[in-house]
Amino acid sequence: MIVAASLRALGRRRGRTALALAGIAVSAALLLDMTMLASGLTRSFGDLLGVSGYALRVTPKGILPFDSEAGIPGGDAVGERIARVPGVKSVAPVLGAQFRVVRGDSAGPPLFTMGIRPGAQFLYRLVEGSEPGPGEVVVSEPMSRLDGIRVGSTLQLAGGAGVSLGRRDARTVRVSGVGDFLYDYAEQRSLAMPIGQVQRATGRPGEVSLFGVAAADGVDGDDLARRIAAAVPEVSTLSTRELMREMDRRLLYFRQLATILGSIAMVVTALLISTIVTIGVRERFGEIATLRAIGVARGRILLAVVTEGLVLAAAGCVAGLPLGLWMARRLDRILLSFPGIPARMTFFAWEAERVALAMGLVIAIGGLAGCIPGLAAVRSPLSQALREEAE
Amino acid sequence: MTDEPGRVIEARGIIKEYPYQGDAVRALRGVDVDVSAGEMVAVVGPSGCGKSSLLNVLAGIDPPTRGTVRLLGDDLYGLDEGARSRLRLRRVGFIFQRFHLLAVLSAAENVELPMAEAGVPKRERRDRARELLDYVGLGHRTAHRPPHLSGGEQQRVAIARALANRPEVIFADEPTGELDRRTGAEIIDLFARLNRQGTTLVVVTHDAKVAESAPRVVEMADGLVVGSGVRP
Ligand SMILES: Nc1ncnc2c1ncn2[C@@H]1O[C@H](COP(=O)(O)OP(=O)(O)OP(=O)(O)O)[C@@H](O)[C@H]1O
Ligand SMILES: [Mg+2]
Numbered sequence: 001m002i003v004a005a006s007l008r009a010l011g012r013r014r015g016r017t018a019l020a021l022a023g024i025a026v027s028a029a030l031l032l033d034m035t036m037l038a039s040g041l042t043r044s045f046g047d048l049l050g051v052s053g054y055a056l057r058v059t060p061k062g063i064l065p066f067d068s069e070a071g072i073p074g075g076d077a078v079g080e081r082i083a084r085v086p087g088v089k090s091v092a093p094v095l096g097a098q099f100r101v102v103r104g105d106s107a108g109p110p111l112f113t114m115g116i117r118p119g120a121q122f123l124y125r126l127v128e129g130s131e132p133g134p135g136e137v138v139v140s141e142p143m144s145r146l147d148g149i150r151v152g153s154t155l156q157l158a159g160g161a162g163v164s165l166g167r168r169d170a171r172t173v174r175v176s177g178v179g180d181f182l183y184d185y186a187e188q189r190s191l192a193m194p195i196g197q198v199q200r201a202t203g204r205p206g207e208v209s210l211f212g213v214a215a216a217d218g219v220d221g222d223d224l225a226r227r228i229a230a231a232v233p234e235v236s237t238l239s240t241r242e243l244m245r246e247m248d249r250r251l252l253y254f255r256q257l258a259t260i261l262g263s264i265a266m267v268v269t270a271l272l273i274s275t276i277v278t279i280g281v282r283e284r285f286g287e288i289a290t291l292r293a294i295g296v297a298r299g300r301i302l303l304a305v306v307t308e309g310l311v312l313a314a315a316g317c318v319a320g321l322p323l324g325l326w327m328a329r330r331l332d333r334i335l336l337s338f339p340g341i342p343a344r345m346t347f348f349a350w351e352a353e354r355v356a357l358a359m360g361l362v363i364a365i366g367g368l369a370g371c372i373p374g375l376a377a378v379r380s381p382l383s384q385a386l387r388e389e390a391e
Numbered sequence: 392m393t394d395e396p397g398r399v400i401e402a403r404g405i406i407k408e409y410p411y412q413g414d415a416v417r418a419l420r421g422v423d424v425d426v427s428a429g430e431m432v433a434v435v436g437p438s439g440c441g442k443s444s445l446l447n448v449l450a451g452i453d454p455p456t457r458g459t460v461r462l463l464g465d466d467l468y469g470l471d472e473g474a475r476s477r478l479r480l481r482r483v484g485f486i487f488q489r490f491h492l493l494a495v496l497s498a499a500e501n502v503e504l505p506m507a508e509a510g511v512p513k514r515e516r517r518d519r520a521r522e523l524l525d526y527v528g529l530g531h532r533t534a535h536r537p538p539h540l541s542g543g544e545q546q547r548v549a550i551a552r553a554l555a556n557r558p559e560v561i562f563a564d565e566p567t568g569e570l571d572r573r574t575g576a577e578i579i580d581l582f583a584r585l586n587r588q589g590t591t592l593v594v595v596t597h598d599a600k601v602a603e604s605a606p607r608v609v610e611m612a613d614g615l616v617v618g619s620g621v622r623p
Contacts, residue, residue: 295480
């Protein structure tokens, strides 16, 4: 009954309670977003690595995928050695280069172009047409859409040193298919063609930028990475887990930001709740002193006050959850529009546990914040409290 | 210390000091009081002589600096805080100058509250609250909240609340202090009726009317009991 009275008192002070709730909802939303941000990017990066089935990456010694122009010399031979390691199901070589589309006398902007082995590649999924044969390319879906390129179209491509020479160096290729490129950022134009063609056009025979390696069923990625590293020691072999760990290291900055902002949100929540509950308790100081005098147990009074904090926090969560999800979506869109970030990634991971963690934190903060005025109310000497209210 | 049958309060050598700016204010300087079952005692004296301090010590609200109090057979300050609190809830009634009902609860709910805290089943406490409000003459206002009641009506609700758990003794500190003369007289009548029906009452007051209505008066001055008389 005294708990009900306490909550009714919150309801009576409607305007003030609503304002406090709005504040709690905003900080709960911020806390939620920061909790989601802390793990989102790494997680979705991991998902993205695994999605093609090629979970391992083999790169030049000490270099992460596409971190530099460096390639693996004699890559074709290295690829054959990797393929012979037990537990390897498939090896997908990739050679990165830049080509331009030439129209008349002018060359367009450089396009990210990947040499791949058709049928054993992890960079795109065909959405139309077929894998590229000799003299053929697959274009990314945005490129097809933005430049009006269709399966069967032809392009004039110039690569490497040939760019400055203009159309004389350009070769004609046929578009065999349109692909959904997994690692591209939003609206990126890119191309894929057989690796030999890229090696020849750029004068890098036998070179490979990196390999994707698919493990056979039931083979552990980390074990396989160790076996490949032993068999081919001149390259770096990275399992998904290691790549994610590396990603985590690079995103430390993001996690720190998330931790700081999240902590601020928690402090703000605690201050809001304890302030609003303290004001309510001060207003009912006489009532509370009288309750103690007539013999209502301290624990019960404390419970009533703490419940106010809990209910405020819980109501703040209810309002903060949709707000937080909406904010996460908006922020995600803004962050993903930064160039170089794969459009398939997300900065904010929707994980039930994380959401529950954030909401649990807010409610726990509510309880703790309620304890401060609650303890003050039941700890003050009773005769003094009775006197004060009479003043 | 004796434990005479029918003895409700037995206080010996009560000294009460309040710490004040590193010093001590001595509000009670050695008070002995006995109250027997069925008595109605008025405690009177000039402002600041220690009446409220004495009431708080006798009722188990505030421990004395020195001295002992037996209340309803228990060594009051030998009990721990929780036990003292339970004793107040179940066997003692309180009425204060400011009524301090819970503003968000109805009159009936305010009366039910101490019963709810004492674990009385819902149905029983609802019936009893209605009965008690009838008794204090507010049977028709049970659903009203205190802010919508007059001072006298609020004090009646407070009296009904004090009676909720059928206390053996009631302590009242200036129960008519905030009321006009006529309303105060009605409250005094209510006390006299309670006392006739067997409730022990200790009433602190400087209202001469209240003192007159009490069969026994304890007169205080400067932290001491200076006179105790039973009216013929
Ligand atoms: N908590 C306290 N701290 C310091 N001094 C106190 C405290 N409570 C009471 N006193 C002092 O003790 C003395 C007695 O106070 P008390 O309230 O018992 O008097 P009273 O007889 O009830 O007065 P009144 O008729 O004005 O209510 C006063 O001098 C008062 O200032
Ligand atoms: Mg007083």
